[in-house]
Amino acid sequence: MNKLSDCFILSNGVEIPCIGFGTWQTPNGEIAFNAIKAALEIGYIHIDTAAIYGNEKSIGDAVKDNDIVSRKELFITSKLWNSNQGYENTLTAFDKTIKDLQLKYLDLYLIHWPIPKDFRENWQKNISSTWKAFEKLYKEGKIRAIGVSNFLPHHLSALMKNAEIEPMVNQIELHPGQTQNETVLFCQKHNILIEAWSPLGTGKILSNPILKKISLKYNKNVAQLCIRWSLQNSFIPLPKSVTPSRISENANVFDFEISRDDMDTINTMSYCGGSGLNPDNIDF
Numbered sequence: 252m253n254k255l256s257d258c259f260i261l262s263n264g265v266e267i268p269c270i271g272f273g274t275w276q277t278p279n280g281e282i283a284f285n286a287i288k289a290a291l292e293i294g295y296i297h298i299d300t301a302a303i304y305g306n307e308k309s310i311g312d313a314v315k316d317n318d319i320v321s322r323k324e325l326f327i328t329s330k331l332w333n334s335n336q337g338y339e340n341t342l343t344a345f346d347k348t349i350k351d352l353q354l355k356y357l358d359l360y361l362i363h364w365p366i367p368k369d370f371r372e373n374w375q376k377n378i379s380s381t382w383k384a385f386e387k388l389y390k391e392g393k394i395r396a397i398g399v400s401n402f403l404p405h406h407l408s409a410l411m412k413n414a415e416i417e418p419m420v421n422q423i424e425l426h427p428g429q430t431q432n433e434t435v436l437f438c439q440k441h442n443i444l445i446e447a448w449s450p451l452g453t454g455k456i457l458s459n460p461i462l463k464k465i466s467l468k469y470n471k472n473v474a475q476l477c478i479r480w481s482l483q484n485s486f487i488p489l490p491k492s493v494t495p496s497r498i499s500e501n502a503n504v505f506d507f508e509i510s511r512d513d514m515d516t517i518n519t520m521s522y523c524g525g526s527g528l529n530p531d532n533i534d535f
């Protein structure tokens with residue numbers, strides 16, 4: 252990977268740009284609008300959002316307002332919120348997302364969490380009916396790729412048991428200190444591309460002394476080291492920022508290579524911060 256527009260290839264042949272612009276915790280309105288405009292100017296062409304982030308409208312406005320990239324060049328992801336799981340609800344929620352984003356199609360749509368609080372009893376059945384709606388939207392050409400988020404191997408196995416089309420992506424929390432090896436290996440075995448949410452550990456790992464020391468060797472900061480680490484592990488990082496200087500530096504990760512030894516050190520670091528969410532136990 253040498254630039255923001257370089258791509259990984261999904262199992263269905265769709266190309267996905269190697270760094271996505273994260274928007275979790277980016278408020279709707281001027282902040283989201285300006286962040287997306289800044290990202291597009293810097294050269295990001297991959298945007299990651301979700302219905303629950305509440306910012307789809309402003310992201311849609313910024314995409315519509317831009318004359319830098321065409322819709323075809325962009326890769327836009329959204330996610331189905333927990334309370335909308337189930338066949339009919341999914342179809343309705345997808346229509347709202349597309350309307351808010353002001354798009355004709357989505358590049359990638361993900362089931363946001365495997366076991367919403369209100370579906371703990373019958374989550375396997377629920378996942379299957381939700382996935383049926385995803386398959387329908389995919390077959391109709393309304394989504395170019397379909398996948399999941401926060402799925403551990405047992406959630407993926409349950410989904411795949413009744414699936415006609417296998418998920419192409421799993422977006423999980425991944426950063427130094429939280430490497431989710433079992434899930435990564437499972438996904439690699441099944442040709443499911445991994446996306447890394449909170450590749451900077453929501454900002455909490457940026458002062459870690461081990462990462463700091465390694466980053467200085469490459470004349471980079473810790474955020475850049477974490478993003479590069481994701482890429483070298485073949486994960487798509489989705490760094491979030493609303494600060495133009497950071498949006499720019501987070502894209503400046505193509506002029507250095509982390510050595511094998513340093514990759515090993517980072518790969519085996521112990522937990523040093525993040526969201527702390529467990530997909531089997533979420534309270535929402």
Ligand code: A2P
Nearest residue numbers: 449450451452453454474490491492493494497
């Ligand atoms: P902000 O959006 O105010 O610029 P993650 O992507 O892991 O969830 O991390 C997002 C957090 O990290 C946000 O608080 C964001 O702040 C901050 N952040 C993003 N990029 C950088 C950077 N290059 N340097 C320092 N903090 C950053």
